[in-house]
Amino acid sequence: MTAEHTPPVSYSEKLEAALAFMRDGERYLVVSHVQPDGDAISSTVVTYWLLRQLGKQAVLMNEGAVPSRLGYLAFASSIINDSEESVQTGFDRIIAVDCADFRRIGLVAERFAEGAQLLNIDHHPTNDHFGTVNLIRTDAAATVEILYDLIEHAGIELDLDAATAVYTGLLTDTGGFRYSNTTPRVMHIASAMLALGVPGHELADHLLERMTKPQLLLLQRGLNRLSFTDDNKVAWLYVPYADMQETGATGEDLEGLVNYARNVEGVEIGLLFKETENGQVKVSLRSSGKADVAAIAKSFGGGGHVRAAGCRLDGAIADAVTLVVGAAREALKA
Secondary structure, three states: OOOOOOOOOOHHHHHHHHHHHHHHOOEEEEEOOOOOOHHHHHHHHHHHHHHHHOOOEEEEEEOOOOOHHHOOOOOHHHOEEOOOOOOOOOEEEEEEEOOOOHHHHHHHHHHEEEEEEEEEEEOOOOOOOOOOEEEEOOOOOOHHHHHHHHHHHHOOOOOHHHHHHHHHHHHHHOOOOOOOOOOHHHHHHHHHHHHOOOOHHHHHHHHHHOOOHHHHHHHHHHHHOOEEOOOOOEEEEEEOHHHHHHHOOOHHHHOOOOHHHHOOOOOOEEEEEEEOOOOEEEEEEEEOOOOOHHHHHHHOOOEEOOOEEEEEEEOOHHHHHHHHHHHHHHHHHO
C-alpha cells in the first residue's frame, strides 16, 4: 500500500479526503475483515450504497460468508465469499471497512493490484493506518457511525435500506445499546434511523434474542467447562472443534458466548477459546472495564477495543488457555 503523505488534521478534512477518494475513481473493491460480524457487513453494504449514490461501481468481497442472520440487509447477497468463489484480480482502488489492520483483510488482499490505492475506514484503537487515505475515529461506537458522518458530510439523504444497515451496525457493536460506547451521538443516529422507518424492535429480537439450536447446545457445553482463576477475576470457557461438528454449529453460533464468562459478578476479564478446523485457537476477550483487553490481544498479534478484542494462536487449546489467562492475570496486576 502507498503510505499517506500529508494526513488531514481535522475530522472534517478526513471526511472530505475520504469522499474525494470515492469520487476520484470509477470502480472499487469493498472489503472487510475475515469472519465478518454485524458492523463489518453493515459497513460493507452502507459503503456500497454510498458509492452507488456517487455514481460509482463496486465489487463487495470478504474472506468468509455473510452470517445468515444478516441476510436481510440490502446488498448482503452481493458480497462475494472469496474462499468459495474465483473472481478477478487486479483491483486498484480498495475501500476497507472495520479492519483493525491490513492482515484482517485476509486472502482478499491477493486480489489487489500492485500499488493499489486504499481507503481505510475504521473505529478500532489498534488500527495501524494502513491506508493511502485513513478515516479513523476511535471514539466511534462502530464503523457505521463513521460512515453515517461521511454520508451526512456529503449531504446525501439516507433511504430505508441504508438506514437499516446503519442501525444494525450500531445495534450489534453496542450490544443492543448497553455497552459504554453508547454515546449521545449513537442514540441521536439511532433515533434518526427509527424515524426513517427502521423496525428497531424487530431487529433487536432477531439479532440479540433469538438463538439457533446449535447455539444453545454450544452454550450448554461451554458452561459445563466454565473455569475461574483463584481470585475469580478471570473466567474462561472453551469450545473444541469437535463440538462444532457434533452440534452442527457455525462460527456465528459462537456469537455472544464469551459474555457468559465476563458477566459473572466479580469477573474483570472473560475469555472464550475456540478451536478452528485448521488447528488454531481463536480467542475472544472481554473486559468489565478495568483491564485493556486490546493490549492483551495485541501482545498475541491481535487487536480490538479496550473492552472487546480478539487474537489467534497456533497450537492446542490447553496451551492457549495457559498463555492468555496468564497474560490476563498480569494485566490485572498492572
